Amino acid sequence: xxxxxxxxxxxxxxxxxxxxxxxxxxxxxxxxxxxxxxxxxxxxxxxxxxxxxxxxxxxxxxxxxxxxxxxxxxxxxxxxxxxxxxxxxxxxxxxxxxxxxxxxxxxxxxxxxxxxxxxxxxxxxxxxxxxxxxxxxxxxxxxxxxxxxxxxxxxxxxxxxxxxxxxxxxxxxxxxxxxxxxxxxxxxxxxxx
Numbered sequence: 001x002x003x004x005x006x007x008x009x010x011x012x013x014x015x016x017x018x019x020x021x022x023x024x025x026x027x028x029x030x031x032x033x034x035x036x037x038x039x040x041x042x043x044x045x046x047x048x049x050x051x052x053x054x055x056x057x058x059x060x061x062x063x064x065x066x067x068x069x070x071x072x073x074x075x076x077x078x079x080x081x082x083x084x085x086x087x088x089x090x091x092x093x094x095x096x097x098x099x100x101x102x103x104x105x106x107x108x109x110x111x112x113x114x115x116x117x118x119x120x121x122x123x124x125x126x127x128x129x130x131x132x133x134x135x136x137x138x139x140x141x142x143x144x145x146x147x148x149x150x151x152x153x154x155x156x157x158x159x160x161x162x163x164x165x166x167x168x169x170x171x172x173x174x175x176x177x178x179x180x181x182x183x184x185x186x187x188x189x190x191x192x193x
Contacts, residue, residue, distance in 0.1 A: 016047035019113045030099050039066045043094025043110050050190070051086065051183065052116035053077070053093040054108055056125035059164055062095075069093040073163045080177065084184030092116065096129040107133055117190070119151060120183060123162030130157070146179035148186055158183055 003011075020043075027040040041058040044067050053069065061071030069077060074093070081088050092114050096107065107129065111119070121127050124143060130151070131141060137152050144159060151157040158179070166176035 013048055016113055020047050020110065023109050023113065027098055040098045041066055041068055041095055042098070043068050043092060045092030046089055047092070047114060049090050049092035049114055050117040051091045051187070052111065052114055052119045053091060053122065054119060054126050054130070055095060055122035055163060056129065057097040058095055068095045072167050076167065077163065080180060084181065084187065086184060086187045096126050111135070116155060118148070118183070118186060119155060119157045120180070121157055121159045123160075123165070126162075127159055145175070146182050148182065156186070158186070 024042050027042060030040050041062050045053075055068075055073075058068065059071060059073065062068055065071075077093075078088060081091065092110065094108060094110050111133070112135075119130070121130055121141065127141060127143060135152060139150050139152065141149055141151060141157050141159060145161060147159070149157045149159070160179040161172065161176045163176060166172040
């Protein structure tokens with residue numbers, strides 16, 4: 001008996017959850033993080049998200065909680081997603097640098113698991129890491145703020161300034177949110193499932 005579309009989707013979701021859990025266990029076994037003091041900062045969100053948010057490194061609140069986008073940046077993004085009518089359950093957020101000590105880039109291993117439709121690249125350091133990843137059929141991303149670019153044949157990218165730098169200074173805040181607002185139009189243009 002052939003599987004239904006719902007059964008197939010469920011199997012893919014189960015696989016993505018298993019792979020993200022295995023990835024998290026691998027990160028938590030990192031020998032560079034002093035046990036009991038600091039742990040790797042993990043990504044969070046839907047394992048098959050359409051929107052993949054990535055910034056370079058964690059703020060102290062994220063390190064303390066062990067979760068990317070925890071604190072002011074996460075709260076600001078959630079409010080903005082609601083304002084742009086983007087379902088927060090269709091979003092996954094992570095960092096390029098997951099191990100807080102020493103600061104070494106680990107890449108974005110979740111990208112191959114989540115397989116989003118768009119990556120929102122926050123800041124020049126995150127853009128540099130994405131440009132170095134060994135992703136099949138990857139195209140070079142330019143530092144063009146607020147413009148949708150092609151990253152792979154199936155993934156687009158939106159480059160925006162770093163969110164953490166935009167929380168306190170008014171002109172940086174305006175620049176970030178102007179660029180981020182492009183995601184709302186991209187979302188609105190997505191065909192219905």
